Structures are given as structure tokens and as C-alpha cells.
Amino acid sequence: MITVLGLGFVGLTTALGFSKKGFKVYGVDVNAEKLEKIKNYEVPFYEPHLDEALRDELGKSFIVDASLEEAVNNSKAIIICVGTPGSADGSADLAYLLEAVKNVFQASDGTFKVIVTKSTVPPSTVSKKVKPYVEQLNNEYNKPIGLASNPEFLREGYAWDDFMNPDRVVIGVEDEQSKDILNEIYQPFKAPIHYVNYNSAEFIKYLSNTLLSTLISFSNEMAMAADHIGDIDVARAFKILHEDKRWHGQPAAMSSYVYPGCGYGGYCLPKDTAALSSIAQENGFKARILDANLQINEEIKEHMAEKIARVASKDSTIGILGLSFKSNSDDVRFTPSKYIIEKLLEKGFTNIVAYDPMANEVFKTHYNLPISYVDSLDQVVEQADELVLLTSWPEFKENEQLLRTKRLFDFRYVFTSSRAKPIAEEV
Numbered sequence: 366m367i368t369v370l371g372l373g374f375v376g377l378t379t380a381l382g383f384s385k386k387g388f389k390v391y392g393v394d395v396n397a398e399k400l401e402k403i404k405n406y407e408v409p410f411y412e413p414h415l416d417e418a419l420r421d422e423l424g425k426s427f428i429v430d431a432s433l434e435e436a437v438n439n440s441k442a443i444i445i446c447v448g449t450p451g452s453a454d455g456s457a458d459l460a461y462l463l464e465a466v467k468n469v470f471q472a473s474d475g476t477f478k479v480i481v482t483k484s485t486v487p488p489s490t491v492s493k494k495v496k497p498y499v500e501q502l503n504n505e506y507n508k509p510i511g512l513a514s515n516p517e518f519l520r521e522g523y524a525w526d527d528f529m530n531p532d533r534v535v536i537g538v539e540d541e542q543s544k545d546i547l548n549e550i551y552q553p554f555k556a557p558i559h560y561v562n563y564n565s566a567e568f569i570k571y572l573s574n575t576l577l578s579t580l581i582s583f584s585n586e587m588a589m590a591a592d593h594i595g596d597i598d599v600a601r602a603f604k605i606l607h608e609d610k611r612w613h614g615q616p617a618a619m620s621s622y623v624y625p626g627c628g629y630g631g632y633c634l635p636k637d638t639a640a641l642s643s644i645a646q647e648n649g650f651k652a653r654i655l656d657a658n659l660q661i662n663e664e665i666k667e668h669m670a671e672k673i674a675r676v677a678s679k680d681s682t683i684g685i686l687g688l689s690f691k692s693n694s695d696d697v698r699f700t701p702s703k704y705i706i707e708k709l710l711e712k713g714f715t716n717i718v719a720y721d722p723m724a725n726e727v728f729k730t731h732y733n734l735p736i737s738y739v740d741s742l743d744q745v746v747e748q749a750d751e752l753v754l755l756t757s758w759p760e761f762k763e764n765e766q767l768l769r770t771k772r773l774f775d776f777r778y779v780f781t782s783s784r785a786k787p788i789a790e791e792v
Contacts, residue, residue, distance in 0.1 A: 366389050366439070366441055366442070367380075367383050367389070367390045367440050367441070367443075367550060368391040368392075368436040368437055368442070368443045368444065369390060369391070369392050369446055370443065370444065370447060370465045370468075370469075371394060371445065371446035371461075371465070371484070372394040372396075372399060372400070372403060373410075373448070374410060374412065374519070374521070374524065375446045375483060375484075375519060375524075376392070376394070376444075376446030376483075377392070377415060378415065378519060378524045378528050379446060379483060380392045380427060381415060381418040381427060382418075383550065384418075384422040384425075384427040385418060387553065388426065388550060389426050389428070389439070390422075390426060390427050390428070391428050391431050391439065392427060392429040393431075403419065403429055404429055404430065406419055406420050407419075412524050412525065413522065413525065414525035414526075415524070415525060418525065433468060434474075436472075437469055437472040437478070438472070440478060441479065441546045441549075442478065442479050442481055442546050442547065442550055443469050443480050444481045444483050444515070445462060445465045445466070445480060445481065445482050445483060445484055447461040447464075447484055448461055448484070449485060449486050457487055457490065459486070459490065459494060461484075462484055463495070463498055466480060466495065466499060466502065470503075470505075470506045470508055473506070477509050477510070477511065477542060478510055478511070478546075479510070479511035479538075479546050480499065480510055480513070481512075481514070481515045482512075482513070483515050483517050485516065487567065488564050488571060489563075489564050490567060491514045491563040491564075491567065492563045496563070499512050511542055511546075512539075512563075513543050513544075514538075514566040514567055515547070516535055516566055517570075518533075518535075518570070529554075530556075531554055532556065532557075533556060533558075533559060534554065534556050535561065535566050535569050535570070536559065536560050536566060537561055537563040537564070537565060538563075539562055544560060583654050586654045587599075587652075590641065590645040590648075590650050590652050590655075593645060593649055593650035594645065594648050595648070625778055626665075627665060627666060627669050627701040627777070628662045628665045628666055629662060629690070629701075630690030630696075630698065630699040631690045631694075631696055631698060631699060632696070635659075635662070635699045636699075639659060642659065665701075669701075669705050669774070669776050670712060672774065673709065673714075673774055674709075674712045674714075677714070677751045677772075678750075679713040679715075681714075681716065681750035682716040682748055682750045683714050683717045683718070683749065683750070683751050684718050684719075684745040684749025684752045684771070685702060685705075685706060685717060685718070685719035685736070685755060686742075686745065686753060686754040686755060686756065686768070687720075687754065687756020687757070687758055687761070687777075688700060688702045688724040688725065688728040689724040689728075691756065691757075692756055692757050692758045692759065695723045695724040695727050696724075697724050697727055697728045697731050697732070698731075700728070701755060702719075702728070702755045702756065703728070703732050705753070705755060705776075706734055710734070710735065715735070717736040718736065718737045718738070718739055718745055718748050719737070719738050719739075719745070720739050720741065720742060720744065720745035722760055742761070742764060743767075746770060746771060750771065751772050751774065752768055752772065752773045753773075753774045754768070754774065754775045754776055754777055755777065757777045757779050761779065762779055765780050768780075
């Protein structure tokens with residue numbers, strides 16, 4: 366039913382995992398020495414629990430002594446887990462991946478099957494490089510083979526449990542026949558399955574890894590800043606940080622901070638981020654992540670204004686939905702709405718009307734911008750040609766149908782099919 370090409374850390378875990386779930390799985394690898402070890406019930410690398418799984422599954426549901434032709438033609442899904450090493454310029458070397466794709470075509474008997482790339486590749490790799498190659502081979506060999514991207518989320522040392530009990534399954538697939546096959550093989554896992562396009566699937570994998578790497582580098586930068594400032598118990602400071610209740614729960618409220626929007630505002634975050642960067646600099650340390658943090662918080666506002674300017678007419682009326690920096694507050698200090706409105710004015714948009722359930726008057730008093738204000742959502746929708754959602758007020762979330770009567774720039778990403786639950790807190 367399933368063939369796994371490449372029996373390294375990811376491939377062997379994947380093969381044994383599907384076998385344990387009741388599928389017949391063929392394992393294929395070009396490395397004869399590695400295959401010999403596996404045939405002798407020896408895992409070629411250390412990973413807890415795989416040796417036990419190999420003893421249980423080898424020769425039963427897990428087959429490693431079949432030819433590529435037999436494996437491919439007895440399978441509906443061909444999962445590619447070969448290496449994609451980094452090149453000198455940082456790009457992924459796809460030679461092994463594309464060779465594996467071609468080998469599948471050459472071995473196939475012509476019945477439909479789906480090639481699944483599990484090897485980690487940067488976003489757009491499948492859509493721009495693998496898919497055109499598959500289409501070329503489809504024409505050359507006249508063998509209809511589908512394509513999907515199915516990134517792995519396995520941690521070394523915990524790979525077996527991560528595979529057998531996933532918190533989510535991400536599948537990039539763009540044809541129904543391939544989707545049906547993947548749906549069948551992942552049903553036994555009883556986990557949420559997210560079907561997205563190829564680019565999104567690849568991006569989600571990199572989003573996960575780069576967030577983790579950024580958190581590590583941020584923590585190290587903060588430790589260095591603390592050392593330069595002096596007399597700071599770094600370890601204890603971080604452990605006390607972890608007691609913040611936003612780290613806990615399902616989903617943790619901290620997840621609201623790991624969600625795109627139009628920048629942070631309010632009194633604390635902008636002021637404190639700038640102040641820590643400044644005091645670190647004063648003590649001889651340049652906090653580059655903090656500096657970049659502040660820079661991105663400025664650039665995102667220009668980015669949002671530019672997205673509007675690219676498609677909206679300068680004589681159109683722009684309706685601003687939300688003026689406070691977060692919902693359930695009338696605080697407009699450093700609110701992104703102020704800066705985005707200013708940038709729209711600079712770009713020649715002179716007809717701007719705003720509505721906030723709570724902050725109209727305080728915003729007007731604080732900023733004295735040449736815009737008009739209305740007292741209800743119905744009024745702003747009626748007057749506007751374009752709507753720009755900048756604060757996630759419940760009133761806006763509850764009136765999607767009304768807001769969709771005009772072109773809506775949803776800069777808080779409120780109305781997305783992939784967002785099953787509202788974020789816990791808006792920053």
C-alpha cells in the first residue's frame with residue numbers, strides 16, 4: 366500500500382509507523398550497508414523505540430527485500446524521504462529528490478499513485494520545481510502520477526511518539542485523487558488533518574523550525590544583554606518568565622503573539638523593547654534581534670498601506686475598522702491604526718472614515734488626523750469603498766457577511782478558513 370524511499374531518521378520512522386498502523390509498507394534505500402543493518406533488525410542510528418518497532422514489523426507488514434518495481438506497483442502512496450542537503454548559497458539540493466521522482470516513473474506500471482515529498486524543502490519547491498518535473502515525466506512516460514507535500518514534524522529523541530501521536534498532519538495536495546489516498550492512510554492516526562496547497566505545506570514546516578530557532582537566538586541575545594548590563598540572574602529570570610500563565614493552556618494564550626497582524630502597539634511593548642535595546646547599547650552590546658524587532662514593527666505598517674495602494678483608487682473612500690491597539694480597550698497609544706492612516710494619507714488617500722466601538726473620541730483627541738468618524742459599523746460599511754480591518758473587535762468578527770459586501774483588507778487575519786479558534790489575546 367505504501368512505499369518509503371529513503372530509510373534515514375525520517376524515512377525509517379515513517380515506514381515503521383505506517384506499518385504499526387496496519388499498512389503494508391515497502392522500505393527502499395540505495396545504501397546497501399544501511400539496508401543490511403535493517404534486515405538484521407539493527408537501526409542504523411540511535412532513536413528510542415525504533416529498534417522494538419523494527420523487531421515487531423520487519424518481515425510482517427514492513428518489507429525491505431523487494432525490488433523498486435514491486436514496491437512501487439504494490440503501493441498507492443510513494444513517500445520520498447531522501448536527503449535535501451543545503452548548498453553553499455543556502456538553497457536545498459534537490460538532486461536526490463528529483464532522481465527518486467524519476468525512478469518512481471520508470472518503475473510504475475501506469476496505475477495511478479501519488480508521490481509524497483516528505484523531505485524538507487523550502488516553500489515553493491514543489492510548485493516551482495517538483496510539479497513541473499512531474500508534469501514533464503507524466504507526458505514523457507504517459508503514466509498519471511499525483512503529487513503531494515507532507516512535511517514531517519519529528520524531534521530527534523521523540524520521533525516515534527511524534528509520528529504515532531501527531532498533534533496535526535499537514536498535507537499539501539491539489540488534486541482529489543491524491544487527497545483521497547492520503548486521507549485513507551492518515552485516518553488511523555486520529556489527528557487533525559490540514560489540507561492546504563503545496564506552498565503552504567512547505568511554509569508551515571519552515572514556520573515551525575524558524576520560530577524555534579528565533580526563540581533560541583532571542584534567548585541567547587537576552588542572556589548576552591543581561592551579562593553586559595550586569596548583576597542579573599539569567600537562569601532564574603528565564604525560569605520566572607516561564608511562569609507567565611500565557612505559556613499554558615490549550616491552546617496557550619501565548620499563541621496569540623505568534624500570529625500575524627499589523628504590528629504591536631499600546632504603551633508597554635514599544636517602549637520597553639526600545640528601552641532594553643537602548644540600555645544594552647549603553648553597556649556595549651548591540652541587541653540585533655531587538656533592533657530588528659523594532660524595525661519590522663515599523664515596516665509592517667508600510668507594507669499594509671502599500672497593499673491597499675496597489676489595488677485601491679486614490680479617490681475611493683477607505684473605511685478603517687478599529688482604532689485602539691487591541692480589542693476591548695480604548696488605548697490608542699502607539700496604535701498601528703494611527704501609523705497606517707498616516708501612510709495612507711501620504712500616499713494620496715484623502716477620503717478616510719473610521720469606526721471603533723470604543724476609541725473614536727480618544728483617537729480623535731490624541732491624533733487630530735484629517736479623517737472623519739462614524740458611530741456604527743453599518744455607517745462605515747455604507748460610506749466606504751474599501752474596508753481595512755485593524756483591530757479584532759468582536760463586533761467585526763460577528764459581521765463577516767456585512768464586511769464582505771465591500772473589498773476587505775483583513776490585516777488581523779480574522780476571517781480565515783484555517784483559523785478554527787479565535788486568538789486568546791491581540792497584541
